[in-house]
Amino acid sequence: MTVLIEVEHLVAHYGERCILDDVSFTVHEGEILVILGASGSGKSTLLKHMVGLLRPTAGTVRYHGQDLIHMEEEERAALLRRVGISFQSGGLFNSLTLADNIALPLREHGGFDEATIQALVRMKLSLVGLADAGHLLPEELSGGMKKRAGVARALALDPEILFFDEPSAGLDPITAAGLDQMILSLRRLLGLTLVVITHELTSIYTLADRALMLDQGKVIFLGSLAEVPRSTHPRVRQFFQRQPPARAVAATS
Amino acid sequence: MAQLPHDPPVAPAAAQYVERVAPEACLRVRGELSSAAGAELYRAVQALLAERPSEVRLDLAAVPRMDSLGGAWLVRVADVLRQAGVPWRIVAASGQVQDFLQLIRPTLETPPPPPPRRPGFFETLGEAGFAALEEARDLVELAVDTIYWGILAPLGGRGLRWGTLIEELTAIGVRAVFIVVMMNLLMGLVIALLAAAQLRQFGAEIFVADLVGIAFARELAPMMTAIIVAARSGSAIAAELATMVVQEEIDALKSMGFNPAQFLVVPKFWAAVLALPALTLLAMFAGTLGGMELGVLVLGISPQAWLRQTLAAVTLGYVLHGLLKSVVFGATIVFVGCHNGLRVRGGAQGVGRATTRAVVMDVVLLIILDMCFALLYEFVG
C-alpha cells in the first residue's frame, strides 16, 4: 500500500497549552482512516495541522514524501488544491448560493469556461444528492443538506484526499447513516482517500478501515477495528464498550 | 472493433480522440476522456446534429479512464442532444468509465435547472413597494406594542424592570455624555467661525451669539445628539437583538411567555426617551459654550455680553421644540434598532447587515422627521 500522508512527531500548542503531544501515523492511499476521541481531545486541531491551516510547534506532515510544513507558500497552495476539506460547521459562504459556493474554487483555480463550470457544478451537486438545490442559499438548507453541500464543495477540484470533520454531528441517525453511505460510494467511485473525524460508533463501524484514537494529545490506539479488543488502554476499552450497534438493534426489536 | 474498409472515418482531420463511424450516427472516442477529448466530442456531436440523425450513439469502448472534466463535457453533450430532441445512448463503457457514468447518470438525464427568473422593472418596483409597506407596518406594530407595555401596562399596575432600565440608561445616556459634549463644543466653534466671517462684514459680530444659540436649541443639538446615539446605541441595539434571534434567545423568551417588546424593547425605549433630551440639553450648552469660546477669543466679545445676547435670542419655545424633537428621535432610534434586530435573517452575516441597515435607516428617518418638525413649526407655530 502506498503511503499518502505521513505525520511525524507532531507537537502543537494553543498558547501555552499543549494540544497534540508527539503524534505520529500514516494515511495510506485509498483507505478510510477514522480519527476518534472525546470532545476537546484535539481532533479538529490535528486535522487543521494536516492541511497546513495551523503550524505545529514541532514535527512534520508529508504528502507523497514532500514536507508540507516547510514548503514554499505557492507550492503548498498547489498541493492543497488536491485536498478537499469538509468543515465541522460546513464552512459554506453564506452570501453565495450553493452552486456559486461550488463554482468559486473552479472559477478561481480552474481556468474553465462558464459552461464547463456549470456542468461541473451540476455533477458535484448530484454526487451528493442535491441536484435541485443549487439555487438555494446556505441559510435555506437543513443541517444534513449543509454537510452534503460542504462535501460537494470539497469535491469541486477533484481532490485525491478528503478530510471530513464530524460529518454526522448534530444530525439524526437516518440522515447520518445516509451521509456515511454517501462517503462510502464516493470512495468506491472516485477512489478517494478519506480522513474522517467522528465519535459515532455506528459511523466508525460503517466507515473505518483503520482507526486512530486521541486522548490528552497522545495517540492511544492506531489500527484496524479487529485490533480493538486487544487494546489494554482503559480509555479505548471504555470508548468501544458503549452500546455497540448490534446490541442496540437487538434491544429495540 | 477493427475499422472496416467500406466504413471510413469522416471526422475532421484534426480529430485526435473522436472518430465518426459511418453510416450510423456513432462517435467513437479513443483514449482518456478528459478535457481535450471531451471538447472534441462536443464539437463532433454538434457537427453530427446537422445531419439530423434519428439516434446518436457514443462508443466509449476504447476509453480506459475518464475524469470530472470529461464528465462535464458529457453533461454538455447530453444537454445539446436533449435540446435537439435526439435520443442517444452510450455503448460499451467498462471499468472505471462505467462506474463514473453511473455516478453522473442523474446529471446526464436531467435538464439543467432554469436560470433564476429576473423580475421586470415594474415587478421589482411593486415588490419593493409592498416590502416597504410591510416593513412600515411591522415598525408601527412594534411601536404600539412598546407603548402599550411601556406606558399603559405600568399605569395599570404592571411594573417596569427598573434594574434593566438603569443599565440601559447608563449604556445609552451616561456613556455618551463625553462624546456628545465634545462634538457639540467643536461644532459650536465651527458654526461661530462660519457665521463670524459673514456677519463681520456688517459689523454685526454680536449676532453670532444669536445664530449659534438658536441653531443649537432648534436644530443642531437634537440632530447631532441623535446621530451620535444612533451610531453608538442604535447599532448596538440592532446587533444585540439580531444575535439573540440567531441564537434562538428570542424564541426562548417567547416560549417562556414573555413578550419580546415588553422584555427587551421597553427598557431601551424608556432609557432613550429619557436620555436623549438630557443629552440634547447638554449639547445645547456645549454648543453655546463652543460658540462663546470663539466669540471671546477671536471676536473679543466679553462672556457676559455673549450670554446676555444668547439668553435674549433663545426663547423657551426653541428649547422645548428641540427637546420634544429629541424625545421623538430617541424613540425612533430604539424602534429602528429593535425592528432591524428582530427581523434578522441568516446567521452571523445577517447580524452585520441588520446593524448597518439600522444605522442607515436611523439617519434617513431622523432627517425626514427633522424636516416634518421644521414644517410643523413654520406653519402651525
Ligand SMILES: Nc1ncnc2c1ncn2[C@@H]1O[C@H](COP(=O)(O)OP(=O)(O)O)[C@@H](O)[C@H]1O
Ligand atoms: N483557536 C483556539 N485557541 C485556543 N484553544 C483552542 C482553539 N481551538 C481549540 N482550542 C482548544 O483545544 C482543544 C482541542 O480542540 P479541538 O481540536 O477543536 O477538539 P475536538 O475537535 O477534538 O473536539 C480544546 O480544549 C479547545 O478548547
Ligand SMILES: [Mg+2]
Ligand atoms: Mg472538533
